[in-house]
Amino acid sequence: MTQTDSKTGIVIAGASGRMGQMLTAAVLDHPALWLAGALERPGHEWIGRDLGEAMGQGALSVTVSDQMAETLKGAGAVIDFTAPVGTRVLAEAAAQAGCAHIIGTTGMTEEDIAAVDACADRAVIVRAGNMSLGVNLLMQLTKQVAAALDADFDIEVVEAHHRHKVDAPSGTALMLGEAAAEGRGLPLADVYTAARDGITGARERGSIGFSAIRGGDIIGEHDVIFAGEGERIVLTHKASDRSLFANGALKAAIWAQGRAPGHYDMLDVLGLKA
């Protein structure tokens, strides 16, 4: 499929996924974007099929492919909400194609992130565990509250997601934990406390705890709790529609056009960097 006007071509990776299908719909609706391609991993049953038909809609004249280099050629950005292994491979392909890489994938290890970062000298990479405006604002609020309160206030991050989610804590919970730790002037790794079970002993002063709930169709809910003696502050975000993540990703893809190579996040895109 080709487009001759000034619209930006977008390739969707993981096109059959919950977010992949949401992103496809959002690109098709966007006046400044066109759907340049769709990727799935080798062996996926959608490979070779028309994307629209595979989605159970009318034909879109976009064939789902596993050929990254060919699919990315001429595209402005690839939007990638897949899995860490796929994201690592795609980062190299996007850098080679000169195409921006918008990454929503969570569950990435430090090694995965380093591998992706190694491509940021040649490509614009925007990576965020949550692409919504609300969560990115909540990060700033979390940092501010954590900086204002001392360790008499215990910080706990609680998240809830649908039964299909494979990683915990969520990417968003980790972003919020990072923001809280930054507010306290500490690396998160020094204060991170994973989900508790059994005789854990009393809570360690200054630690940041994480708990995850999985069930049903919960799209994504996050609380940052600051629990003191006699009072408690709770900062909350509830997502009620996945389109807010897709719209954030599209905003990032447009923002990335013409940018210098580097690793950016949604605070850069939304102009929220302090």
Ligand SMILES: NC(=O)C1=CN([C@@H]2O[C@H](COP(=O)(O)OP(=O)(O)OC[C@H]3O[C@@H](n4cnc5c(N)ncnc54)[C@H](OP(=O)(O)O)[C@@H]3O)[C@@H](O)[C@H]2O)C=CC1
């Ligand atoms: N940053 C944000 O704002 C948000 C991030 N997410 C994150 O996005 C990711 C996807 O979520 P969701 O759409 O719900 O998940 P789905 O499982 O519905 O979709 C994932 C897609 O990626 C594909 N995929 C899986 N592994 C690989 C691989 N190794 N290489 C290439 N493609 C692969 C899957 O294909 P197959 O069917 O073959 O497995 C599927 O098409 C998760 O990490 C999630 O946490 C989700 C929402 C918002």
Ligand SMILES: O=C(O)C1=N[C@H](C(=O)O)C[C@H](O)C1
């Ligand atoms: O897997 C999901 O669904 C979501 N994942 C992201 C995360 O890990 O925080 C963002 C959102 O909460 C939905």
